[in-house]
Amino acid sequence: MNFSRPTRPVDRVFLHCSASDLPEHDSVEIMRQWHKERGWRDVGYHYFIRKDGVIEDGRSLEETPAAQQGHNTGTIAICLHGLKRENFTKAQFESVIALCQAIDRAYDNQLTFHGHCEVSAKTCPVFDYKTVLGLTDAGERKNAADSSVQAEDQPMLN
Numbered sequence: 001m002n003f004s005r006p007t008r009p010v011d012r013v014f015l016h017c018s019a020s021d022l023p024e025h026d027s028v029e030i031m032r033q034w035h036k037e038r039g040w041r042d043v044g045y046h047y048f049i050r051k052d053g054v055i056e057d058g059r060s061l062e063e064t065p066a067a068q069q070g071h072n073t074g075t076i077a078i079c080l081h082g083l084k085r086e087n088f089t090k091a092q093f094e095s096v097i098a099l100c101q102a103i104d105r106a107y108d109n110q111l112t113f114h115g116h117c118e119v120s121a122k123t124c125p126v127f128d129y130k131t132v133l134g135l136t137d138a139g140e141r142k143n144a145a146d147s148s149v150q151a152e153d154q155p156m157l158n
């Protein structure tokens with residue numbers, strides 16, 4: 001997994017879900033279209049993770065996301081396609097774990113990871129991101145020091 005730090009300061013990563021389970025919405029291009037229809041210049045997220053686990057690039061990492069109202073500065077925003085908790089896939093969780101690991105490592109494991117719901121009344125993401133990513137209450141990755149973390153060790157929902 002390749003990840004290069006943007007030049008803007010980053011100290012937090014936020015997770016989201018797309019609030020759709022429809023296969024025709026399983027693409028960053030649809031998100032981009034929706035967000036542009038809101039008048040934004042680009043999709044609000046930096047990454048979009050499809051049901052098949054493919055990680056698609058969204059907004060440039062050099063740009064602040066439009067994802068957590070009032071809490072966008074200094075963040076990276078990741079969205080997993082899905083609405084119902086039980087419909088997220090093992091492939092998506094493996095991808096988000098690998099992506100967050102790569103991002104955290106690029107910052108010497110100094111980042112914290114959060115759900116959108118921590119700064120919003122929205123139920124987003126709907127999956128148990130703290131368990132999936134193995135987070136402490138402060139949002140630190142518990143196994144950050146272990147570079148050989150196995151995806152199999154993470155509890156999966158399906």
Ligand SMILES: [Zn+2]
Pocket residue numbers: 015016017067116122124125
């Ligand atoms: Zn969200």
